Amino acid sequence: MVRKETLASLVDKGRRKIQVTDEELDEAKRRRRLLARSALRAFPGSTTYFNGSIAHGDANTPLTDVDLGVVLTAEDAKPYGPGKKSALSLMETVRDVIHEDLDEEFPKLTIEVVGRRRAVLVRFGDPVTNGQPDFTADVMTAIPHPSGCGLYIPNTKIADQWDRADPITHTKMVLQAIEDTKVIFARTVRLLKHWNGTHSKPLCSWNIKALALGCLGEPMPLVNALQVFFTHAADEINKGRTPDPAGVAGPIPLNMTRPEVHKRLCTARDYINLAIEHEAAGRPLSAQHALHQILPELVPDANATQEEADRLASTVRSGGTAATGLGLAVGLVTPTRAWGI
Structure with a gap:
C-alpha cells in the first residue's frame, strides 16, 4: 500500500534533506572569524560585517562558501x-595579510585578486563538507558612503570602479524577517534556493530573499509560504526587476530574460496551487505529484493515475470539463510586505 503523506510533511522532510549540519556551520564560521581577524589587522580601526547565506541563516548543504566584508575608516577611505582610486590596492593588502595569517594552517590556500569584480576570492584547498572539492570565501573591501547610508563596494567591471550597496542593512532585514516569521522565512528561502538551482537558476540568491522580504512577514505553514512567494514573485517580476530592499542600490539583475524568469515563477506558482487544491479535495497522491514538479530532488514522485481518473470522472458527472492541466488553488494566504515600495 502506498503511504500517503501531507504536503506539510513532504515539505518538512524535503527541507531537512538540505539543512546544513552543525559541523559544517561551526567550521565555516571559524574560518570566517579567521578571515575577519586578518582583515582587521590589514586595516586597523576598520569594522567587519558578515553577509551571505551563513549570516542570513539560510545556508544549505553542501556548504561551499562564506561571505564577509571589511569597511575602512572614513579617514583611510578618503583616497578611494x-x-x-580603485579597490585594487586594498584587495592586494588584505590578500597579503590573509596569506601571512593562514598559510601555515591551510598549505593549499590560494587567493585571487586579478579579474575579481567585487571581492578577494580565498580558496582554502580544504572543504568544509566531505566530498566537496573546496571551500571558498569572498572578502569584500568596502568604504563608507559619504551620505552615511550604505557603502561603496568594488566593481572592477565599470568605469567608476565602485558601486553603492548596503549589505549590512540587507542582513539586518533578513534576520528581522526570520524573527518575525518564527524561522519560516529562512526555511522557505532554503527551499527556494534549491528550486532555483534545479530550474536553471533564473534568480540569484539575493533576488529570492529580496522578493521574500516583500511577502513573508508573519508565521505560516511552509507550504503556504511557498505559495505566497511564488504568487508574489511572479507578480513582481512581471512588473519589472526587483528593487533593492534597502533603497540604496539599483534593481537586482536577473540570470535570464524577464519573460523567461516570469514563466518559471508562474509554472511553480501554478503547481503549488494545484498541490494545495488536490490536498484540500482529498487527493494526496496528486498533491504529492504536483509538489514533486517544484522540488523534484526533495519530494519523491507519486503515481496519481487513479486519483486523476476519479477526479476527471467526478468532474464529468458534475457537468464540468474534463480538461487536465494546472488548476487554481483555494485559500491563498494574503501576502504581507516587509517594506514599502
Missing part, C-alpha cells in the same frame, strides 16, 4: 571611491 568613484573618481578616485
Whole structure:
C-alpha cells in the first residue's frame, strides 16, 4: 500500500534533506572569524560585517562558501571611491595579510585578486563538507558612503570602479524577517534556493530573499509560504526587476530574460496551487505529484493515475470539463510586505 503523506510533511522532510549540519556551520564560521581577524589587522580601526547565506541563516548543504566584508575608516577611505582610486590596492593588502595569517594552517590556500569584480576570492584547498572539492570565501573591501547610508563596494567591471550597496542593512532585514516569521522565512528561502538551482537558476540568491522580504512577514505553514512567494514573485517580476530592499542600490539583475524568469515563477506558482487544491479535495497522491514538479530532488514522485481518473470522472458527472492541466488553488494566504515600495 502506498503511504500517503501531507504536503506539510513532504515539505518538512524535503527541507531537512538540505539543512546544513552543525559541523559544517561551526567550521565555516571559524574560518570566517579567521578571515575577519586578518582583515582587521590589514586595516586597523576598520569594522567587519558578515553577509551571505551563513549570516542570513539560510545556508544549505553542501556548504561551499562564506561571505564577509571589511569597511575602512572614513579617514583611510578618503583616497578611494568613484573618481578616485580603485579597490585594487586594498584587495592586494588584505590578500597579503590573509596569506601571512593562514598559510601555515591551510598549505593549499590560494587567493585571487586579478579579474575579481567585487571581492578577494580565498580558496582554502580544504572543504568544509566531505566530498566537496573546496571551500571558498569572498572578502569584500568596502568604504563608507559619504551620505552615511550604505557603502561603496568594488566593481572592477565599470568605469567608476565602485558601486553603492548596503549589505549590512540587507542582513539586518533578513534576520528581522526570520524573527518575525518564527524561522519560516529562512526555511522557505532554503527551499527556494534549491528550486532555483534545479530550474536553471533564473534568480540569484539575493533576488529570492529580496522578493521574500516583500511577502513573508508573519508565521505560516511552509507550504503556504511557498505559495505566497511564488504568487508574489511572479507578480513582481512581471512588473519589472526587483528593487533593492534597502533603497540604496539599483534593481537586482536577473540570470535570464524577464519573460523567461516570469514563466518559471508562474509554472511553480501554478503547481503549488494545484498541490494545495488536490490536498484540500482529498487527493494526496496528486498533491504529492504536483509538489514533486517544484522540488523534484526533495519530494519523491507519486503515481496519481487513479486519483486523476476519479477526479476527471467526478468532474464529468458534475457537468464540468474534463480538461487536465494546472488548476487554481483555494485559500491563498494574503501576502504581507516587509517594506514599502
